[in-house]
Amino acid sequence: MKILYLYRFKPVESEAQKAIEKLAEALRKDNEVKEFRLYEENPDYDKLVEMIWEADKVISWW
Amino acid sequence: MAVYKFMFLIPNKIYISDGVRSTLGVAVENHYGFAAILNQKIPPVTEYVKENLEWIRDMEGDVFCVVDTMDEEARKYNVDEAGLTPITLEELAKKTLECDYIIAYGLPYQLRELPSMCADTRTVETAKAEEG
Amino acid sequence: MPEEEKDMDKLGIFVTNPHQETWRHLKGIVNAVQKAGKKVRVFFTYKSVHLVQQPDFPEFSKLIPEEDLAICLDSYTCEGFDGVPVGLTEKQMRTQAYHGEIVDVCGKYITL
Numbered sequence: 087m088k089i090l091y092l093y094r095f096k097p098v099e100s101e102a103q104k105a106i107e108k109l110a111e112a113l114r115k116d117n118e119v120k121e122f123r124l125y126e127e128n129p130d131y132d133k134l135v136e137m138i139w140e141a142d143k144v145i146s147w148w
Numbered sequence: 149m150a151v152y153k154f155m156f157l158i159p160n161k162i163y164i165s166d167g168v169r170s171t172l173g174v175a176v177e178n179h180y181g182f183a184a185i186l187n188q189k190i191p192p193v194t195e196y197v198k199e200n201l202e203w204i205r206d207m208e209g210d211v212f213c214v215v216d217t218m219d220e221e222a223r224k225y226n227v228d229e230a231g232l233t234p235i236t237l238e239e240l241a242k243k244t245l246e247c248d249y250i251i252a253y254g255l256p257y258q259l260r261e262l263p264s265m266c267a268d269t270r271t272v273e274t275a276k277a278e279e280g
Numbered sequence: 281m282p283e284e285e286k287d288m289d290k291l292g293i294f295v296t297n298p299h300q301e302t303w304r305h306l307k308g309i310v311n312a313v314q315k316a317g318k319k320v321r322v323f324f325t326y327k328s329v330h331l332v333q334q335p336d337f338p339e340f341s342k343l344i345p346e347e348d349l350a351i352c353l354d355s356y357t358c359e360g361f362d363g364v365p366v367g368l369t370e371k372q373m374r375t376q377a378y379h380g381e382i383v384d385v386c387g388k389y390i391t392l
Contacts, residue, residue, distance in 0.1 A: 092390060094305070095256050102159055102187045102257035105217045105237060109157075112241035113250075124305050131305075131312035138291065138388055139318075143248075146391040148159070148256035150286075152383055163296070166326040166355070170296075170376060177380025249383060251391045254326070255297045 089117045090141035092134070095148045096125040110147060149178070152248040156183040161262065163254030164190050165197055168211055170253065172200045181209040182247070184240055185232060187257050189222045191268055193230045201231065214240055285385070290319045292386030294379055298330040302392050306331075307340060309390075320344060321386050323378050324351040328392075329359060338367035350374040 091110065097103050120141065122134050138144055154174045158167035168183050175181035181204055190213070193201075201211055212235040213226035226232045235243070244250055261267075291313050295306060306322070313320050322344060324331060329351045331337065341349060346369060353373040356365075364370055383389060 094252075094392065095299075095301070098256070098259065100257065100259060102217065105186060105214070106157075106159065106257075108237055109241055109244070112238070113244060115245065125301070129305070129308065131308035132315065134309065135291075135312040135316050135318075138390065139316075143250075144388070144390050145250045145252070147252050149384060163326065170325060170379065173376025174380050174383075177377055177384075179380060179383070249389060251294065251296075253296050253391070255299065 087117045087142045088140065089119045090137050090144045091119055091121045092144055092146040093121065093123045094125065094146060106147065151179055153180040153246060154182065154249045154251060155244045155247040156251045156253045157186065158183060158253045159186040159257040160255045161188050161191065161258065167253040168197060168200050171209060171211065172204050175204055175207040175209050182243065184212045184214055185226065186214045186217045188218055189225045190230045190232060212240065286387055287385060288387035290321060290386040292382035292389040293320055293322045294382065294391045295322060295324045295328040296326060296391060298327045303331050303334055306392055310343060314343065319348065321348040321382050323382060325379065326355045327359065329356045332365035332367065341367035346371060350378045352376065
């Protein structure tokens with residue numbers, strides 16, 4: 087399955103963040119995962135929309 | 149109409165009660181709703197939240213607490229007092245893989261300690277005693 | 281009311297928090313979706329309902345047909361508000377059922 091990981095917030099190092107990363111890593115299993123970072127400066131929303139439509143599923147992580 | 153499985157991931161304490169409500173919301177629309185509380189104690193379980201938990205379970209969903217993301221005190225409270233279903237991160241990953249919609253609900257985990265006005269450290273037992 | 285078919289050209293957006301960056305991204309994404317000739321359905325829940333107070337919310341609401349934009353009435357009420365926010369109609373004050381409907385009618389879905 088094609089999955090898009092959409093990261094919305096800049097990660098802050100913590101045990102809680104590590105748990106989420108572990109979960110996100112586990113969910114990559116047997117899937118083709120692409121990533122988009124919304125929190126980077128001037129995110130390309132047009133590109134994001136393209137990627138949303140290319141993916142079978144989008145997981146909007148924090 | 150298709151039936152979907154939802155997993156609500158809830159790491160921020162302020163968003164727990166409403167994340168559970170949203171989980172019920174999808175269940176009421178004939179989907180399967182699951183919620184996973186990470187990192188901390190659920191706020192004191194009111195009658196409203198208790199009813200929501202029961203309803204979600206009646207509709208074959210569940211509300212989990214991810215035990216390896218919290219300390220012993222939080223684990224004990226969430227499982228023994230609030231009645232959440234314990235689950236490890238690995239088990240959560242397996243359950244989440246089965247879901248059609250994975251919702252990272254609300255804001256990220258909050259590092260700042262909650263002040264008294266919103267920390268609410270009552271237990272269910274204390275709240276029951278207060279209600280009389 | 282006839283059941284809506286799932287529209288593969290429609291993006292469902294479940295807005296779950298009132299962060300200022302969430303507002304910025306929501307506007308950016310809605311604009312990009314419409315520029316691409318596609319549609320959105322947006323639902324604001326819990327504290328994200330505060331975003332209706334953004335000065336450009338009324339302008340934003342005009343971009344989306346009435347049936348494709350709603351806020352959770354209970355959330356709005358529990359945040360202390362009365363009435364209907366500027367930019368919305370009474371019909372757009374909905375329940376959590378609206379979120380369940382989003383996945384039934386939208387081919388694509390994200391959370392903000």
